[in-house]
Amino acid sequence: MNCGRARRLLWPDTGPREATPEVVAAREHAAGCDGCTHFLADMHRMAEEIGRRAPRPTAPAEVRNRLFQAIARVRIPSGGRARSSRLRPPAIAGIVALLVVGLSLLGYLGVRGGSPDRNDALGSIVEDRLRSQRGAGLASSDSAQVTEWLTERLPFAVQIPIFPEARLTGARVLVDSRRSGAVVEYLVGERVLSYYILPGDGPGLQGEIRLASTNGYHVASWHDSGLTHALVAALPESKLVELARYCIHQMMG
Amino acid sequence: MTRRTQSARAFEEVFAEHLDALFRTALRLCRGNEADAEDLLQDSALRAYTSFEQLRDSSAARAWLFTILSRTHLNRVRSARRRTEATSTDLDESAFESALATWAPLRTPAEQVEQWELGEQLARALDELPDELRAAVWLVDVEGFTQREAAGMNDVPEGTIASRLFRARRQLRTALETPAREARIWRKQ
Numbered sequence: 001m002n003c004g005r006a007r008r009l010l011w012p013d014t015g016p017r018e019a020t021p022e023v024v025a026a027r028e029h030a031a032g033c034d035g036c037t038h039f040l041a042d043m044h045r046m047a048e049e050i051g052r053r054a055p056r057p058t059a060p061a062e063v064r065n066r067l068f069q070a071i072a073r074v075r076i077p078s079g080g081r082a083r084s085s086r087l088r089p090p091a092i093a094g095i096v097a098l099l100v101v102g103l104s105l106l107g108y109l110g111v112r113g114g115s116p117d118r119n120d121a122l123g124s125i126v127e128d129r130l131r132s133q134r135g136a137g138l139a140s141s142d143s144a145q146v147t148e149w150l151t152e153r154l155p156f157a158v159q160i161p162i163f164p165e166a167r168l169t170g171a172r173v174l175v176d177s178r179r180s181g182a183v184v185e186y187l188v189g190e191r192v193l194s195y196y197i198l199p200g201d202g203p204g205l206q207g208e209i210r211l212a213s214t215n216g217y218h219v220a221s222w223h224d225s226g227l228t229h230a231l232v233a234a235l236p237e238s239k240l241v242e243l244a245r246y247c248i249h250q251m252m253g
Numbered sequence: 254m255t256r257r258t259q260s261a262r263a264f265e266e267v268f269a270e271h272l273d274a275l276f277r278t279a280l281r282l283c284r285g286n287e288a289d290a291e292d293l294l295q296d297s298a299l300r301a302y303t304s305f306e307q308l309r310d311s312s313a314a315r316a317w318l319f320t321i322l323s324r325t326h327l328n329r330v331r332s333a334r335r336r337t338e339a340t341s342t343d344l345d346e347s348a349f350e351s352a353l354a355t356w357a358p359l360r361t362p363a364e365q366v367e368q369w370e371l372g373e374q375l376a377r378a379l380d381e382l383p384d385e386l387r388a389a390v391w392l393v394d395v396e397g398f399t400q401r402e403a404a405g406m407n408d409v410p411e412g413t414i415a416s417r418l419f420r421a422r423r424q425l426r427t428a429l430e431t432p433a434r435e436a437r438i439w440r441k442q
Contacts, residue, residue, distance in 0.1 A: 004354030008346070011353075011415050039356050046422045050394040055376045059276035063291050067272070070295050071265065071302050 001029040006036050012043045074138075137172035146171045150182050156227065158182055158197055161247040166193055174198070193233040193243070200228055209244045211237055220244040224251065264305045267314045268298060274315070274396060275322055281391050282326045284380040293329070297322040316402055323388060323406040330384045343385070343409075349416045356423070378428035382421055389414050390421035 001022075009026040030036040059067075138149045143160040146168065150158045153173045160168065166186035174181040174196075181198035200223075212219045220240040221230040231244050268275075275294060283289035301321045308317050344352060379387055385407070392403040393414070400418070404411040 002354065004350035004352075007353035007356070008350045011419075039353070042356070043419075043422065046426065047394045050375065050390060050422070050425065051397070053375050054281075054379070054391070054395040055373065056273075056277050056395075057280065058273045063276065063287075063294075064269075064272060066291065067268075067295055067298055068265065071261075071268070071298055074299055074302060 001025045003029075003033060003036055003039075006030050006033070007039055010036075010040060012040060012047070137170055139170040141168050143168055146184065150184075154180050154182055156197075156199060158184075159251060160184055161195065161250045163188075163193075163243055163246060165189075166243070188233065188235060188239075191234055193231060193235065195247070196228075196230040196232065198228045198230075199226065209241055209248075211241070213237065222248065224248070260305060261302075264302050267305075267308075267311070268301065268318070271315050271318050275318060278319065278391060278396060279322060279326075281376075281379060281395075282322075282384070282388060284387075285376065293322070293326055297325045300325060316398065316406070319392065319396070319398065320406045323392070324408065326384075326388070327407060343413050344416045344420070346412065349412070349419070352416075352419065352423075356419075374429060375425070378425050381428060382424055386417050386421035386424065389417035390425070393418055394422075 006026040006029040009023050010030055030040065138146060140146055140149070143162060147158060147160050150160075150171055150173070160171075161184075162168075163186065166188045169185045169187055171182060171184045174183060181196060184195040184197070186193040186195070209220055209222050212221075216234050217232055218235060218237050218240050219230055219232050220237075220243070221228060222244065223229065229244075229247065231240055231247065233240060235243075275297070276290065279290040279294045279297070280287060283293055297318075301318055304321075308314060379391065382390070388407060389403055392398045392406060393400055398406070400411050400414045404414045407414065
């Protein structure tokens with residue numbers, strides 16, 4: 001019996017062990033070996049000291065509040081078919097990137113009586129970004145669940161369009177200090193398609209689809225009944241227009 | 254009160270009871286970064302909430318919550334590791350025995366550990382440990398879980414936890430040895 005084997009067999013913290021001949025031999029070895037005796041004492045002492053001296057901070061009140069708010073947000077009355085979870089940071093980053101593109105192109109904060117204020121717009125975007133990092137979205141492929149989730153959180157009704165080639169993945173509420181909007185997310189192949197619904201009339205005639213693009217993203221926007229709608233994706237413009245028409249058609253239906 | 258509401262309240266009570274322990278564990282798993290710890294804890298809380306009905310025995314709630322926290326962290330570490338192509342190096346049994354044989358006891362271990370200052374030095378030394386070792390030593394030595402429980406939480410054999418514990422304690426001792434010696438010299442001056 002060498003020291004390594006004896007120490008392995010007598011390794012502390014594993015609770016009672018069966019007194020097999022090998023364990024008995026290890027105990028006999030350790031009893032006559034200063035190194036092994038010290039080793040076992042050292043292990044016990046290390047464990048005790050680490051346990052005694054490790055810092056034990058308590059959860060700050062604001063952390064507690066945010067955690068319980070997050071739990072409260074996922075209490076969704078549904079049949080349990082769809083999976084609910086907080087959107088992952090990459091998804092949030094993608095939404096924010098698209099939001100920056102979409103809002104700047106749509107002049108979101110310049111609509112309805114307010115004068116366009118770029119600093120105000122950026123402030124709102126930053127505010128939304130900060131909120132989104134701690135806030136919860138809904139990851140779900142169930143359009144009824146997404147509709148219900150958004151309806152609980154928005155002052156206007158939202159209809160979730162169903163696109164033949166797009167898979168619904170979830171939704172999130174956009175919040176700035178004055179109003180709330182929604183982003184519904186889909187996957188078209190491997191590309192994210194974001195459908196924004198924001199209160200206020202955008203530029204152009206009602207129902208007219210307007211196109212814009214920047215940084216590889218295309219935006220197809222239109223307004224109807226006091227809401228601005230926008231589809232944002234790195235898809236060909238013709239595809240986006242086709243999806244926008246599909247969406248308008250479903251709204252009218 | 255609906256069954257769903259009752260279940261939500263029951264979860265919140267269980268979660269609140271263990272929140273401080275979960276928070277400090279998340280904090281240590283995230284090397285003291287409070288924002289990361291909160292993010293990990295929120296992720297874990299939502300996972301736990303959505304699978305709360307799977308918890309049959311309320312007396313197992315603590316281990317159940319820690320298992321979810323540990324595995325959520327583990328998934329993140331594995332995911333990050335895949336991106337950086339780093340690898341983990343657990344000891345096999347013979348390497349573990351060899352390492353055990355080379356452990357040299359301190360001449361005055363009591364004096365040594367007395368020098369560890371108020372946990373902050375220990376916290377820093379813990380944060381410098383590799384993820385797997387830090388998780389093992391925290392769960393067993395600080396939170397008091399058995400090696401078997403920690404093995405289940407980390408989805409590894411019990412022997413692997415034993416080996417990680419040994420390596421963690423060895424590294425902690427090495428990390429704390431120098432400042433302790435310096436403190437003794439300073440005190441004598």
